Structures are given as structure tokens and as C-alpha cells.
Amino acid sequence: QSALTQPASVSGSPGQSITISCTGTSSDVGGYNYVSWYQQHPGKAPKLMIYEVSNRPSGVSNRFSGSKSGNTASLTISGLQAEDEADYYCSSYTSSSLWVFGGGTKLTVL
Amino acid sequence: QLQLQESGPGLVKPSETLSLTCTVSGGSISSSSYYWGWIRQPPGKGLEWIGSIYYSGSTYYNPSLKSRVTISVDTSKNQFSLKLSSVTAADTAVYYCARLVDTAMVYDYWGQGTLVTVSS
Numbered sequence: 001q002s003a004l005t006q007p008a009s010v011s012g013s014p015g016q017s018i019t020i021s022c023t024g025t026s027s028d029v030g031g032y033n034y035v036s037w038y039q040q041h042p043g044k045a046p047k048l049m050i051y052e053v054s055n056r057p058s059g060v061s062n063r064f065s066g067s068k069s070g071n072t073a074s075l076t077i078s079g080l081q082a083e084d085e086a087d088y089y090c091s092s093y094t095s096s097s098l099w100v101f102g103g104g105t106k107l108t109v110l
Numbered sequence: 111q112l113q114l115q116e117s118g119p120g121l122v123k124p125s126e127t128l129s130l131t132c133t134v135s136g137g138s139i140s141s142s143s144y145y146w147g148w149i150r151q152p153p154g155k156g157l158e159w160i161g162s163i164y165y166s167g168s169t170y171y172n173p174s175l176k177s178r179v180t181i182s183v184d185t186s187k188n189q190f191s192l193k194l195s196s197v198t199a200a201d202t203a204v205y206y207c208a209r210l211v212d213t214a215m216v217y218d219y220w221g222q223g224t225l226v227t228v229s230s
Contacts, residue, residue, distance in 0.1 A: 003156070034215035038157075045206060045223050046157065051216035089157050093215040097162075097170045099147075104156040 004029065004090055004102035011108040017078040020105045022090030023071060028100055030071035034093035037066055037075045040104075041086045049088075050075060077107070085109040112136040114207050114221035122201075122228050128194040132207030132221060139188045140165045145210035146190045147217060148181060150203040158203075162210055163190055197228045 005023040012018040022029065022037075029035055035053045038046035048057050050066035053073060063078045073092070077084055090102040118130035132146070139146060147162035161171040163181045171179050175194070183190040194201060204225050208217040 032215070036216045045220040047220075048216065048218050051211075051214050051218070055214075057218065091157075091159075091217070098172065099159040099162070099217075101149075101157040101159060 002100070004092060004100055006088075006090060006102040006105045008103070009106045009108065011110055012077075012080045013110045014080050014082065016080050017076060018080060018107065019077075020075045020088055020090075020107070022073040022075070022092075022102050024073075024092055024100070025071055028092040028094040029068065029073050029090075031095065032093050033068070035066070035068060035073040036091045037064075037073075038089045038091065039084075039086045040089065046089060080109055082109050112209065112219050114209065114219060116205060116207050116221045116224040118224065118226070120225060120227060122197055122226060123230050124198055124228055125196055128192070128197050128201060128226055128228070130192045130205055130207075130224065130226070132190050132192075134188045134190075134209075137209075139183065139190065140185045143212050145212060146183065147208050147210050148192045149206045149208060149217070149220075151206070151223070152200075152203040160192065160194075160205075199228050202226065202228045 033053050037050040040046045053068045054066040065076045088105045113135045115133045122128045145162045148160040161181050163169045178195045180193040204223040206223045207221045209219040
């Protein structure tokens with residue numbers, strides 16, 4: 001059970017859009033529509049932003065969207081704001097009722 | 111509003127057993143719609159799934175930790191617990207407890223986390 005692959009860092013200017021990728025295998029990301037995305041600010045617990053690939057929990061801005069193609073899931077943040085600067089983690093359900101997280105991506109708002 | 115709170119020693123000696131408890135308030139741990147899990151994060155590193163448990167006692171563990179991990183549930187106290195044996199410095203991390211929604215397979219509510227340091 002290997003961690004999902006995310007870029008270590010991404011950056012963008014306020015107002016721009018960025019996309020964070022999350023690559024797994026056919027046993028996790030590609031095999032199930034159970035990909036989630038979490039936002040984590042320093043010293044805080046992760047906050048759920050996207051679940052089931054593209055669903056947003058109540059209260060999460062519609063600037064956040066998710067998608068999946070094959071073994072790769074993506075999180076897109078449009079209209080970047082300073083408050084979006086944080087670490088982002090993807091997660092996927094896998095076979096045998098196990099879970100796996102990505103290594104995390106640090107988003108910098110320039 | 112559902113709340114989860116981790117508790118336990120913040121310092122554990124190498125080779126000993128780390129023990130943490132998660133107290134759930136604002137909801138029942140016996141609900142058939144949820145599992146309950148533990149996730150950890152070493153300082154400056156990413157998240158690692160440890161395992162999860164259903165109120166009936168069914169457990170699922172990360173294969174890399176399975177030989178050292180035990181997760182249990184106490185429905186009378188609305189709590190679930192983590193035990194990790196034979197700890198080393200590599201087990202130093204912030205440990206989070208979280209609720210897993212069965213239908214969406216997502217951890218939606220998290221505790222604030224508790225730092226456990228393994229050191230003599």
C-alpha cells in the first residue's frame with residue numbers, strides 16, 4: 001500500500017486557478033469513486049474540502065472542485081485567495097477496506 | 111455538533127506502548143452509518159492512515175503497522191482507543207481521531223490532534 005503521488009508544491013497569484021494532481025493505481029484512485037481532498041493550515045486538523053471525487057461538503061466554497069481521470073484525481077481551486085494558502089492532501093479508499101493518503105502539496109499564494 | 115477529542119500521554123518511552131483514547135460527543139459511536147479511525151502525522155510530514163473500527167468491533171489496519179496496532183471501541187463510554195506497541199522515535203507524530211462516513215467512504219469530522227513524542 002503506497003502513498004498516492006502529489007506534487008510537493010504549487011503556486012499561483014490571487015485570482016488565478018491552480019490544479020493539484022493525485023496519482024494512484026487501479027486498486028485505489030482508479031478503482032473507486034471515493035477520492036477525498038483535505039486542506040490543512042499550520043497547526044490545525046485537516047478540513048474536508050471534496051469527497052467522492054467531486055462533491056463539496058456544506059460550507060465549502062464553490063471555488064473548490066474535484067475530478068478524476070483513470071488513476072489520477074485532481075483538485076482545482078479557482079479565484080485563488082490568500083486564505084487558500086495551505087497544505088492539501090488527497091485520500092482514497094482502496095481494496096480490502098483500507099485507506100491511503102497522498103504525500104501532500106504545499107500551495108503558495110504569491 | 112459532533113466533536114472528537116483525543117487524550118493520552120504526550121510522552122512515551124521507546125519500546126513501550128502508546129495508548130490514546132478518542133471521546134465522541136454530540137453523536138453516538140454506535141450509529142450503523144459510521145466507522146471510526148486513527149490517522150497520524152509526523153512533524154513536518156504527511157498524513158498516514160493507521161486504521162479504523164466499526165461499533166461492532168470489526169477492525170481494519172494499515173498493513174505496515176498491523177503487527178503493532180490494536181484499535182478497540184467502548185460503546186458505553188462513546189469512546190474508541192488506539193494502542194501501538196514497541197514504539198520508536200519514528201512513531202513520534204500528531205495523532206488524529208476521525209469519523210468515517212460509510213456511504214461516502216470519507217473522514218468528515220476530525221479531532222484537533224494530540225502530539226505524542228517517543229523519547230527516553
